[in-house]
Amino acid sequence: MAKEMFLAGCSSAAYGAMLSRVEVISSYPIRPYTGIMMELSKLVANGELDAEFVHGEGEHAQVSIAYGASAAGARAYTGSSGVGVTYAMECYSPAAGGRLPCQMAIADRALDPPGDFGSEHTDVMSARDQGWIMGWAADPQEVLDNTIMYFKIGEDARVLLPQFCCQDGYFVSHIPGKVSIPDQKAVDEYLPPFNNPHPLDPTKPVSHGPQIFPDQGPAIDLQRAQAFIDTPKVIEEAVADFNKQFGRNYDPFLEEYMTDDAEFVFFLQGGHARTARFAVNHLREKGVKAGMVRLRFMRPFPTEAVAESLSKFKAVGTIETSTSYGGAMKGGNLIHEVRSALYDVPNPPPVTSFMAGLGGEVVSLEEFYSMAKVLTQAAKDGKVDQYVYWVNFDKV
Amino acid sequence: MSDVYEITIWARGVVQDMEGRHMTLIMASSADKDGKFVQAWDDYADLPDRVGVPLRKYVRISDEEIEMRYEYENKNPSLVVIMDDTIVKGLNILWGMDKGGVLVVNSKRSPDEILKFIPNKDLLSKIICVDAEEEFSMEGLDFMGSEGGVEVSAVGAGISAVLAGAACHGTDNLTIDSLVAVSANKEGAKAGYESAVVKDL
Numbered sequence: 274m275a276k277e278m279f280l281a282g283c284s285s286a287a288y289g290a291m292l293s294r295v296e297v298i299s300s301y302p303i304r305p306y307t308g309i310m311m312e313l314s315k316l317v318a319n320g321e322l323d324a325e326f327v328h329g330e331g332e333h334a335q336v337s338i339a340y341g342a343s344a345a346g347a348r349a350y351t352g353s354s355g356v357g358v359t360y361a362m363e364c365y366s367p368a369a370g371g372r373l374p375c376q377m378a379i380a381d382r383a384l385d386p387p388g389d390f391g392s393e394h395t396d397v398m399s400a401r402d403q404g405w406i407m408g409w410a411a412d413p414q415e416v417l418d419n420t421i422m423y424f425k426i427g428e429d430a431r432v433l434l435p436q437f438c439c440q441d442g443y444f445v446s447h448i449p450g451k452v453s454i455p456d457q458k459a460v461d462e463y464l465p466p467f468n469n470p471h472p473l474d475p476t477k478p479v480s481h482g483p484q485i486f487p488d489q490g491p492a493i494d495l496q497r498a499q500a501f502i503d504t505p506k507v508i509e510e511a512v513a514d515f516n517k518q519f520g521r522n523y524d525p526f527l528e529e530y531m532t533d534d535a536e537f538v539f540f541l542q543g544g545h546a547r548t549a550r551f552a553v554n555h556l557r558e559k560g561v562k563a564g565m566v567r568l569r570f571m572r573p574f575p576t577e578a579v580a581e582s583l584s585k586f587k588a589v590g591t592i593e594t595s596t597s598y599g600g601a602m603k604g605g606n607l608i609h610e611v612r613s614a615l616y617d618v619p620n621p622p623p624v625t626s627f628m629a630g631l632g633g634e635v636v637s638l639e640e641f642y643s644m645a646k647v648l649t650q651a652a653k654d655g656k657v658d659q660y661v662y663w664v665n666f667d668k669v
Numbered sequence: 670m671s672d673v674y675e676i677t678i679w680a681r682g683v684v685q686d687m688e689g690r691h692m693t694l695i696m697a698s699s700a701d702k703d704g705k706f707v708q709a710w711d712d713y714a715d716l717p718d719r720v721g722v723p724l725r726k727y728v729r730i731s732d733e734e735i736e737m738r739y740e741y742e743n744k745n746p747s748l749v750v751i752m753d754d755t756i757v758k759g760l761n762i763l764w765g766m767d768k769g770g771v772l773v774v775n776s777k778r779s780p781d782e783i784l785k786f787i788p789n790k791d792l793l794s795k796i797i798c799v800d801a802e803e804e805f806s807m808e809g810l811d812f813m814g815s816e817g818g819v820e821v822s823a824v825g826a827g828i829s830a831v832l833a834g835a836a837c838h839g840t841d842n843l844t845i846d847s848l849v850a851v852s853a854n855k856e857g858a859k860a861g862y863e864s865a866v867v868k869d870l
Contacts, residue, residue, distance in 0.1 A: 279694060279697065279701075279709065279819065280819050281710070281819045283816075283818055283819075284818050284819045304716075304717070304816065305713075307816045308816045308818040308819075309818075311816060311818045312819075390713060390714070443713050443741075444739050447710060447711065447713060448708065448710045448738060448739070449694070449697075449709055449710060449819050544739070545739075547738065547739075548736070548738075548739065551734075551736045635740055635741070
């Protein structure tokens, strides 16, 4: 029988890792993800989890340990936040290019300057093109579920890619919510042991990541790109199996809330979806036909699903909890992906973006109402006046 | 939003961190058992803690879904619990409280003695003192920081249960029966409820 507990996202991730029977854990402390490693170290010390717990001397070492363990055939788990995520940047491409499906838990945090503990997606969004699967959970339950699901997806022989399993720092990582913890037996049925097809083995030597000639590069890059083209189908299967095994109701790529007759939608990822749902409810009480679409996977980006979903509406506003300084749309990242996905749709809706929740600021109901005003006007006019609105700074 | 009942707990860094967090968890679990919507969490800016620094821990209880879940602090507490009576000096422990609030203090001293140190005591409608160490020694001392980790077993094994038991005199949102049911230290919760010195103001 599954049991229910009050768990913050950090503890929930640790329980997800334990239920996934991770074999090697590499840690290095940084807020807010630290709680995951503290909880895991307790579980190992108490004998509840049989795993090698290794302290890295920094995040670069942490990720190196994790993908090294994965190369040896172990299910490996690591994690970080903020500047720790960017410090390890060199290691992401070797893990992905080596097709080593270790998992890195991210409780996101704003980058310096100034020092800030608050949630912002910029840290790991900066690594979005390194070849890792990436997506955000919206609550502690989804953190646990994604931890298990990501191993299933990443270790699939058609995929073999490492995964950033992300949650918003503090909002999700530090505020306990009710979490249903599945039985170990049920998880074992869902997630078989990791089978690395080419493990490092002294009795059967193989080379991982050797030096190559330049003309060998494109073929290797193409294989990594092809893995991402093949991954959505694996995600669909893994999510469907998970829903069936554990009685959940996840859509593989998008959570849609009150979208059936919505005129405009907020498009976002992560924990602010919770406030967005309340905002949509209150806007509807006032007769405003708002809705919300939440992205569950940033990589692979579900282009077709996003195009199909968002083409139904008269206006779309992306809520950017990350920065893309000097980017095409002058603000965040989501709008680039959304506009690209909608480019070939006949009569696509106008899309604008809102810079909100940066540095861990709470995106309040009032801010959602301000954004709703802009989107109501955009739906009426069939166009947007600005690519980006800085909420509380621009005239929103 | 205004119907959310807010509880703020002040604890000493490291030495009371775990018990303080446990108090939020047993208070929330107890109200959850009574059918309320709840939230229990640590102040994000007070962690990671240093030994002895004042820490804030929070509970929210409501009859409806708590929409303000992501707000970092309780801005309008109706109940404040002080885990070490020396914290009453030098800090505005009643910050944000409206007139009519309740204060619970872990102390050997009497309510009148404690009130001498609280310049804005006119905000209070009730003060509750309980000697939690007398009722239950400081077992459960844990020098690991919490930092997003949430205990799942033996929650409320030490003085947190005693203080939470005493706090049941301060609000209908906490009932002693449910509190005893969710606390590891059941005798402590009962003892706190029974030995509390309650003074209406």
